[in-house]
Amino acid sequence: MEIDLIVEAKRIITLDPKRPTASLMGVFGGRIIGFDEELAGVTATRQDSFPNETLVPGFIDAHCHTTWWGLGLTAIQLDQARGLEELYAMIEAEADRLADDPNAWIHGTGFNQKHHGGQYPDIARLDEITGDRPLYLRHTSGHASITNTATLRMIGALEDGFENPVGGEVVRNADGTPTGLLDEAAQSLIQSMLLPYSSEEIARALDAATTRFAAEGITSFSEAGIGGGWIGHSPIEVAGYQLARASGRLHARAQLLPAIDSLDLLEGNASDFRGEGKGLATGLGIGTGFGSEWIRLGHVKAFMDGSLLGATAAVTEDYCGHDHNRGYLLNTPEKYREDVLAAYRAGWPVALHAIGDAGIDMALDLIEECQQTYGSNGAPSRVEHFGIARPDQVERAGRLRIVVTPQAGFIGPLGDQFVKNVGPERANWLYRGRSVVDAGAILAGSSDLPVADNNIRRGMQSAVDRLTENGMVLGPEEGISPEEALRSYTEWGAIGTGQIADKGTLERGKLADFVALSDSPLDCENIADLDVVATFVGGEPTFDSRS
Missing domain, CATH: 2.30.40.10 (Urease, subunit C, domain 1)
Structure with missing residues (x-):
């Protein structure tokens, strides 16, 4: 043979x-x-x-943002700037490069205030550099953006009677003037002016991104939010993946997590949707698992809260240095319950973004109600990030046998910032490892690229030693073994994405x-x-x- x-x-x-x-x-x-x-x-x-x-x-990256990263490879790489003057110079150089096209956007990605003494760019200085040109600078967390006055005017934020969108904020000074910072869902005000990207643009981004994935040993990834909300790039985003695959530009297997905003309330037979006759689904009733070995649908993604870096993740105790700030949920509990249960009874396992412990409470409540009411949907449901998890929440995640995706790769570049925001009393709750495994939950490794890089080997080492850039061991009891670290990015990643029958081990x-x-x-x-x-x-x- x-x-x-x-x-x-x-x-x-x-x-x-x-x-x-x-x-x-x-x-x-x-x-x-x-x-x-x-x-x-x-x-x-x-x-x-x-x-x-x-x-x-x-390697399986169980939570990343491939199209976002691929599109951003041609933007200003703001993570390279050290000090605001250097950042301003980078923006000015890009404005000079685009001088022949006064309507062209200036795009930047990867801003982190830690490189600038905790400071954000001054909108007056940005206006001086950019004039009437639109500006879109993305924070490394993905949960905030920075812009100029010209763009704020374009999106209507300077008009009388302007109201923040649900789950987001155009941040203002005490006198009501915008600072240029847009938190959470307020970013959609800018993104709506850029969307939708064409299928060809998405395919080119996937080519650039997954070529680099292959160099990191990544053979499969889960795209954490497509088709809707402020995380998607097109209502027909799947078509971009299909084009990339058909034209030889997809170099790793893709599992796509539709944003819950991209689903529609569909009605079927009275016996469908767990006997309730209607639920949140895609057209034709296509659902999780549909597709091929290269492109298939996975969980439905929904945001419970914001980010830890921006202090918008929902917590039960104040952030350090931010009296009376406990972040916030991005919608009402009633709306979350309505939508998540409607998606779950349509057959979707859910992947709920929850970083703060208040957000995690919301996510666990919803998953437990889904499982008790409707049973299993095959693949286990997930809590994305599980960033600040109290001991009782770890135990509950294990009891529910769910998947959690805390990013070990955050510990090195971002761990010191996290501790500064939550304080030493909660430091051991951050992006756990050992306790999750011992509780019986499934620890799926992921990068959350481009929030952190997708060097899986570095992520595995961080899961073992948990060292921050400044030499702190973040949660000394949370380190896992090298074999467990490998399993988290292979076998456990396959379990967490519902694909263990096909991948995760060599059999x-x-x-x-x-x-x-x-x-x-x-x-x-x-x-x-x-x-x-x-x-x-x-x-x-x-x-x-x-x-």
Whole structure:
């Protein structure tokens, strides 16, 4: 028998308890057909060898924003600026570059106030640089944007009687003049002037982004919010993914999480929608799991609260230095209950963004009611981020057997800021690891790109050592083992996205998605120091440093 590929390696870590390691693996039709002695007498069209490397299952990024990041690769990279004068110079240089097109937008991404002594850009200075040109600078958290007076005028924020949108705010000084900062859903006022992006623009962004994913060993990702709300890029966003795949520009498998705002209230037979006759769904009743091995629908995404960096995540105790500020829910509990239950009874497992502990309370209440009322929807429901989780919430997440996606990769670049905002008393509750695993919840690894980078090896090392940039160990009891860190970005990520039958471990019959690393992540000194040598999706290389 001749198969497509036999790959040999110094060590193959399968994460399958029936065969934990191997040295040979066979691939046919994009799937694994056997290991070692099972391949005796079998030949292959192609052979590949990694004599000094370790193969592991392909990395799964269970929560990221691929189109957003891909579109932002051509914007000003604000994270490189140190000090506001340097940031102003970058914006001025971009304005000069666009001088021949006075209507062109200036786009920037990755602003973090930590690089500027905690300060935000002065709107008067931005006006001086940009004049009447529209400006859109995105905060690294994704939960805030910065703009100029010309753009505020375009969106109507300077008009008498202007009202903030539900779940957002055009931030103003005490005298009522805007500062240029737009929090949360207020960003949609600017985005509505840019949307929708064309399918071709989305496909180009996906090409740029997933080419870089492959270099990080990422073979699958979950796009956390498409089609609606302030997180989506087009009401037909799936078409952009289909175009990218058809034209050879999608280099990792995509699971798409529709924003709950993108769903419509549909009516079916009286017996449909768990016997209630109507629910929130997509046209034709298409739902979770629909699609192919390359593009399929996943959970429905809904925002409970905001961000920790911007102190808009809903918490039960004041933020440090922000008396009487406990963030806020982005809608009313009644509206959340109406929409989330309507989506769940339509068959969607839900993925609820909740960073603050008050937001987590809301998310857990909704998930528990969904499960008790309607039973299981197959894939477990999720709490995205689980940022400031009290001990009772960790126990409850385990009891409900849900998925949580705290980003270990935040700990290094953002951990010190988080602690400053919540104080030492709550520091051990931040972006937990060990306690989540021990409670029996499913810990799915993710980057939340572009909030932090998607270097999965760095994320795994952070999950183990939990070191911040300033050398603090964030929650010393929350570190997990290197094997658990690997599982969080492979096996547990597959469970958390409802795809464990096809990926997450290297087993016969599963997709041949794997990564060749320069050494074993289980016993190396520092996982972050490992190199990605090659990445394979369906047995085909999407990245190969050797060539």
